[in-house]
Amino acid sequence: MHLLxxxxxxxxxxxxxxxxxxxxxxxxxLVLRSHAFAGEALKDVGFAGxxxxxxxxASSIFGMIVVSLLxxxxxxxxxxxxxxxxxxxxxxxxxxxxxxxxFLSIWTHSSAAHASAGVNILFGxxxxxxxxxxxxxxxxxxxxxxxxxxIFRPLLFASIDPAVAxxxxxxxxxxxxxxxxxxxxxxxxxxxxxxxxxxxxxxxAPAAAAVNLTRSPKAAILTATLISLGATWAGLALAxxxxxxxLPVGFTISALTAVAYLVSxxxxxxxxxxxxxxxxxxxxxxxxxxxxxxxRVS
Amino acid sequence: xxxxxxxxNALLSGSCxxxxxxxxxxFLLSRGLTFAGHALPNIGFAGAAGAVLVGVKPVYGMFVFxxxxxxGIRVLGQNVRDRDVxxxxxxxxxxxxxxxFLDLYxxxxxxxxxxxxxxxxxxxxxxxxxxxxxxLAVVAFILLLYRPLLFSTFDPAVAxxxxxxxxxxxxALLVxxxxxxxxxxxxxxxxxxxxxxxxxxxxxxxxxxxxSASLLLSxxxxxxxxxxxxxxxxxxxxxxxxxxxASIAFAVYLPVRLLTERRSATRRGREPAxxxxx
Numbered sequence: 001m002h003l004l005x006x007x008x009x010x011x012x013x014x015x016x017x018x019x020x021x022x023x024x025x026x027x028x029x030l031v032l033r034s035h036a037f038a039g040e041a042l043k044d045v046g047f048a049g050x051x052x053x054x055x056x057x058a059s060s061i062f063g064m065i066v067v068s069l070l071x072x073x074x075x076x077x078x079x080x081x082x083x084x085x086x087x088x089x090x091x092x093x094x095x096x097x098x099x100x101x102x103f104l105s106i107w108t109h110s111s112a113a114h115a116s117a118g119v120n121i122l123f124g125x126x127x128x129x130x131x132x133x134x135x136x137x138x139x140x141x142x143x144x145x146x147x148x149x150x151i152f153r154p155l156l157f158a159s160i161d162p163a164v165a166x167x168x169x170x171x172x173x174x175x176x177x178x179x180x181x182x183x184x185x186x187x188x189x190x191x192x193x194x195x196x197x198x199x200x201x202x203x204x205a206p207a208a209a210a211v212n213l214t215r216s217p218k219a220a221i222l223t224a225t226l227i228s229l230g231a232t233w234a235g236l237a238l239a240x241x242x243x244x245x246x247l248p249v250g251f252t253i254s255a256l257t258a259v260a261y262l263v264s265x266x267x268x269x270x271x272x273x274x275x276x277x278x279x280x281x282x283x284x285x286x287x288x289x290x291x292x293x294x295x296r297v298s
Numbered sequence: 299x300x301x302x303x304x305x306x307n308a309l310l311s312g313s314c315x316x317x318x319x320x321x322x323x324x325f326l327l328s329r330g331l332t333f334a335g336h337a338l339p340n341i342g343f344a345g346a347a348g349a350v351l352v353g354v355k356p357v358y359g360m361f362v363f364x365x366x367x368x369x370g371i372r373v374l375g376q377n378v379r380d381r382d383v384x385x386x387x388x389x390x391x392x393x394x395x396x397x398x399f400l401d402l403y404x405x406x407x408x409x410x411x412x413x414x415x416x417x418x419x420x421x422x423x424x425x426x427x428x429x430x431x432x433x434l435a436v437v438a439f440i441l442l443l444y445r446p447l448l449f450s451t452f453d454p455a456v457a458x459x460x461x462x463x464x465x466x467x468x469x470a471l472l473v474x475x476x477x478x479x480x481x482x483x484x485x486x487x488x489x490x491x492x493x494x495x496x497x498x499x500x501x502x503x504x505x506x507x508x509x510s511a512s513l514l515l516s517x518x519x520x521x522x523x524x525x526x527x528x529x530x531x532x533x534x535x536x537x538x539x540x541x542x543x544a545s546i547a548f549a550v551y552l553p554v555r556l557l558t559e560r561r562s563a564t565r566r567g568r569e570p571a572x573x574x575x576x
Contacts, residue, residue: 031383034382036333036382036383036385036386037332037333037336037382037386039386040333040336040386086327086330086332086333087327087332087496087500087503088555089332090332090335090336090492090496090500091496091497091500091547091548091551091552091555092548093336093492094490094492094493094496094497094544094547094548095544095545095547095548097489097490097492097493097544098490098493098540098541098542098543098544098545098548099541099544100489101414101415101487101489101490101538101540101541101544102537102538102541104415105411105415105536105537105538105541106537108411109536118411119410122410122414123393123397194390197340197390197393197397198390198393198394198397199390200386200387200389200390201387201390201391201394204383204386204387204390205386205387205390205391208383208384208386208387247398247401248394248397248398248401250393250394250397251394251395251397251398251401252394253394254390254391254393254394254395254397255391255394255395257387257390258387258388258390258391258394261383261384261387262374262387265374265380265384
C-alpha cells in the first residue's frame with residue numbers, strides 16, 4: 001500500500017473529499033431550485049474556459065473558474081427565472097460547447113500527450129491533481145462554504161417558496177445571483193474530480209437521492225454529503241487499490257451516485273403508495289402545477 | 299470541393315441529419331424537453347464506446363443506449379420537477395460507463411475524440427445509405443403522427459380527453475429523437491448533436507407561429523447550417539464541423555432572439571408564443 005503515502009494519492013484524496021463536501025449542499029439547492037439544466041450550461045461554458053486557458057498555457061481549473069463565474073453572472077442577470085428559459089440556456093450552452101470543442105481539437109492535434117490531457121479535462125484527472133490545483137480547490141471550497149453559510153436561511157426560504165419569500169421582503173433576485181456564482185465556483189471545482197462531462201454525478205445525483213429519501217433540509221444535506229463522500233472514496237479506493245484492474249474514478253462515482261438516485265426514486269414511489277398522509281419533502285410543495293402527459297396533475 | 303467523395307458523403311449525410319434533427323428538435327423544444335436533447339447524445343456516447351469495445355459499428359451501440367435511455371427518461375421523469383434531475387443523473391451515469399468502456403479499450407484518446415467531436419472524413423457510402431433510409435422513416439413517422447403530435451404537444455390535457463394516447467406519443471417521440479441522435483453523431487460528434495436539435499428550431503419558433511411553417515423553416519435552416527459548417531471545416535483544414543455549425547446557429551439565433559422579444563413584448567404583452575408552451 002505504498003501508494004497511500006504518495007503525493008498523488010494525498011492530493012487526490014484531499015481534493016476529492018473537499019469537492020464532495022461542497023458539491024452536496026450546493027447540489028441540494030440546485031435540485032430544490034430545479035436548476036439542473038442551468039448547472040449543465042454553466043459547466044459547459046466553463047469547459048470552453050478550461051480548454052481556452054489550456055490553449056493559452058494557463059491552468060485549466062483557473063480558466064474554468066473565471067469563465068464559469070462570468071457565465072453565472074450572465075445567467076443571473078439575463079433571467080429572473082431560469083426554469084422557463086431552456087431554449088436560451090440551450091443555445092448559449094451549444095455555442096460554448098462548440099468553442100470548447102474547437103479549442104480542444106486545436107490543442108489535442110498539436111501533440112499526442114495533449115490528446116490524453118484533453119481526456120482528463122473531459123472525464124476528470126484525479127491522478128494528476130497538482131499542489132496548485134489542490135490549493136485552488138481548497139480556496140474555492142472555503143469561499144463556497146462561507147457564502148452558503150451566510151445566505152443559507154434566506155436562500156432556503158426563497159428556494160422552497162419564492163412567492164412568499166418575495167412578499168416578506170427577502171431579496172430573491174440577489175439571492176438567485178449569489179447562488180449562481182456559488183454554483184459556478186462549485187462546478188469548476190467539481191470538474192477537477194470528475195471532469196466536465198460528469199459534473200452531474202456529484203452535483204445532482206447525491207442531492208436528488210437525498211431529497212427523495214428525507215423530509216427536512218438538514219437531513220437532506222447530510223444524506224447528500226454522505227452519498228457523495230462515499231462515492232468519491234469508493235472511486236478512489238477502486239482506482240488505487242491493488243486489484244489488478246484499476247477502474248476509472250469517474251465511472252465509479254457516476255455509477256454509485258446514479259444507483260443511489262435510482263434506489264431512492266424506487267423507495268419514494270413505494271413509500272408514496274403506502275403513506276399518502278405524511279407531508280412530502282418541502283421542495284415538492286411548489287412548482288408542481290404542470291399538467292402531465294398522462295393528464296394527472298401532481 | 300464537391301468532387302471529393304468524402305465531401306459528397308458528408309454533405310449528403312449532413313443534410314439528412316439536419317432535416318430529422320430540425321423536425322424532431324422542434325417538438326423537443328415545444329415540449330420543454332431541451333435538456334433531454336442535450337442528454338441523449340451524451341448517453342449515446344456510452345453506446346458508441348461500448349460498440350467500439352465489442353467491435354461493432356458505433357451507430358448500433360448508440361441506437362441501443364439512446365432508445366433505452368428514452369424509455370428511462372419517460373419512466374423516471376413523470377413529473378416536470380423530477381424530469382431534469384433524472385435526465386441529469388442518467389446522463390452522468392452513461393458518460394461514466396462510456397469512460398469505463400474506453401478505458402478498457404486500447405487506443406483510448408483518439409477514439410474518445412472521434413466519438414465526441416465527430417469524423418466527417420470517415421463517412422462511407424454505406425453510412426449515407428443507412429442515414430438516408432432512417433431519415434425517410436423519421437419523416438414518415440412525423441407526417442403520420444403529425445396531428446396527434448401537435449395536439450398533445452400544445453394542449454396535453456385536452457388531447458388526452460379527446461382520446462389521444464399522449465403517453466404513447468411522448469414515448470414514440472423520444473425514440474425518434476434517439477434514432478436521430480444516433481445518426482447524427484458521426485457528423486456532429488456526441489457533444490454537439492444538441493446544436494442540430496435545438497439551433498434551427500429555436501430560431502424558427504421565433505420567426506413563425508404556424509407549426510407547419512416552423513417545421514419547414516427549421517429544416518431549411520438546419521440544412522443551411524450543415525452546408526455552411528462542412529464548407530468552413532473543409533476550408534479550414536482540420537477543424538471540427540460541429541464548431542462551425544454551433545457558431546452559425548448561435549450567430550443566426552442571437553439577433554433573431556433579441557429582435558423578436560421587443561416585437562412580441564410590445565404587441566402581446568408578455569404572453570409566450572405557442573411554441574413556448576411547456
